[in-house]
Amino acid sequence: MPTYNKLVRDRIPEIIRANGNKFNTEILDEAEYKKELQLKLKEELQEYLEAPEDSHAVEELADMLELIYSLVEVHHSSVEELEEVRKEKREIRGGFDERVYLIDVED
Structure with a gap:
């Protein structure tokens, strides 16, 4: 029996059960969660960085986004507030669309 000891998506136990397998889970407290x-998120970032093709990269980005949505709630906020903060930062500091790469700044 493989041991995973990691956070999984909510429907994974249902999928494991449907495949006829048994499993053990526990519900994490807020700090552990x-x-x-x-x-x-670190795991998914590494998988994104190692993605061999665009479609795989997009899949990993979707996983990261799902994790970010969950982390926003852990930080007692909302996706809407996150989006507002993102928009404010973009308005004040810009985005990354122009591909500006800063080399140095003279004092």
Whole structure:
């Protein structure tokens, strides 16, 4: 029996059961949940960085976005507030559309 010890998506136990397998799970407290979300985000970032093709990269970005949505709630906020903060920062500092690469700044 493989041991995973990691946060999984909510429907994974249902999928495992449908495949005729048995499993053990536990529900994490808030501190453990936050820690595991952060670890999972690191895992998904690494998978994104190693993605061999665009379609795989987009899939990993979707996983990261799902984790970000969950982390927003852990930080007692909302996706709407996150989007507002993103828009404010974009308005004040810009986005990354122009591909500006800063080399140095003279004092």
